[in-house]
Amino acid sequence: MHPLIEGILSATELRMAGAKQSFDHLKSRDLVGSAISARRRGLIPVIAEIKPRAISRPLRAGEAGEIARFYESRGACGISVLTEPTYFLGSISSLEEARRSTSLPVLRKDFIINRKQIREARADLVLLIVSIADIEDLIEDVRAAGMEPLVEVHDEHELDRAANAGATIVGINNRDLITLEVDLGRFEALGPIARDIGLFTVAESGVSSREEALRMMNAGADALLIGNSIMKNPALLGEITGVDIKAT
Ligand SMILES: O=P(O)(O)OC[C@@H](O)[C@@H](O)c1c[nH]c2ccccc12
Numbered sequence: 001m002h003p004l005i006e007g008i009l010s011a012t013e014l015r016m017a018g019a020k021q022s023f024d025h026l027k028s029r030d031l032v033g034s035a036i037s038a039r040r041r042g043l044i045p046v047i048a049e050i051k052p053r054a055i056s057r058p059l060r061a062g063e064a065g066e067i068a069r070f071y072e073s074r075g076a077c078g079i080s081v082l083t084e085p086t087y088f089l090g091s092i093s094s095l096e097e098a099r100r101s102t103s104l105p106v107l108r109k110d111f112i113i114n115r116k117q118i119r120e121a122r123a124d125l126v127l128l129i130v131s132i133a134d135i136e137d138l139i140e141d142v143r144a145a146g147m148e149p150l151v152e153v154h155d156e157h158e159l160d161r162a163a164n165a166g167a168t169i170v171g172i173n174n175r176d177l178i179t180l181e182v183d184l185g186r187f188e189a190l191g192p193i194a195r196d197i198g199l200f201t202v203a204e205s206g207v208s209s210r211e212e213a214l215r216m217m218n219a220g221a222d223a224l225l226i227g228n229s230i231m232k233n234p235a236l237l238g239e240i241t242g243v244d245i246k247a248t
Contacts, residue, residue, distance in 0.1 A: 001131075002178055004087065008111050009132065011086040016116050028146055029105035029124040031078050031169065032200055035223045038077040043241045044213050047078035047107060047202065049227035050098060053090040053118035054137055065101035070234055073103040077244030080107040080225060083121065092121045099123065117143045125150045127168070130158040131177060136165045150202065159190060163197055170194050171225060175205040182206035188219040195220045213240045
C-alpha cells in the first residue's frame with residue numbers, strides 16, 4: 001500500500017476514537033435513477049466531486065453548498081464529497097452542506113474502515129474500497145443505515161469480491177492506489193466485465209476532457225466520477241456533461 005494511504009488509515013483510526021454518532025433516516029436519493037434520467041436528457045452522467053485537495057486548501061463555510069449548486073446547474077447527476085480531513089482537507093460539514101443545497105444523490109468519499117464511521121453522517125451513497133476494508137461486513141452496515149455502498153475496485157479479483165459480497169454499484173478506479181498513477185485503460189479492461197455481470201459501473205478518476213469522458217462511456221460506463229479537473233476549472237463540467245448552459 002502507498003505510504004500516503006497508510007498514513008490516512010492510521011489518522012482515521014485515531015480520529016474515530018472520539019467521534020460523535022449522529023444520524024437521521026430521511027429518505028435516500030437514488031443514483032442509478034438520476035444517472036438514467038441524465039442520459040435521457042442527452043447528458044453524460046457525471047458524479048461531480050468536491051475535493052479541496054485539488055485546490056490545496058480547505059473550503060470556507062458555505063463553499064461546499066455553492067459548489068454543489070454549481071455542479072447541479074452544469075448537469076451533474078450526483079455529488080461526491082471528500083470527508084477525509086488529514087490528507088484530502090475534507091469535512092463532514094461539507095457533506096451536510098452539499099446535501100442540503102441540492103436534490104442530487106450525495107456520495108460520501110472517505111476511507112471507511114469501521115462501522116462507526118458509517119453512522120457519522122447522512123449521505124445517499126458511501127464509498128467502500130475493497131483493498132482497505134472488510135467490505136463483506138460493511139456493505140450490510142451501509143444498507144442497514146439506509147444508504148447504498150459504492151464499492152471501489154482496481155482489478156478483476158477485487159471485482160469478484162465486490163460482486164460476491166452483494167455490491168450492485170461498483171467504481172472502477174483508474175488510479176492505482178500503490179503508485180497513484182492514472183490509466184484510463186483500467187476502466188476499459190474491467191468495465192465491460194462488471195457490466196456483463198449486471199453491475200452498475202462508475203468510471204473513477206483521471207477524466208479531464210469531453211473526449212476522455214466519451215472514451216469511458218464507449219467502454220460502457222454508467223456514470224463517471226470526476227474531481228481534480230472540475231475543481232480546478234469548474235466550467236469544464238458543463239462541457240463534459242454536454243448541458244445546454246443557456247437553458248439553465
Ligand atoms: O480527481 P480525479 O482524478 O477526477 O478522481 C476523482 C475520484 O475518482 C478520486 O478522488 C478518488 C477515487 N477513489 C478515491 C478514494 C479515496 C479518495 C479519492 C478517491
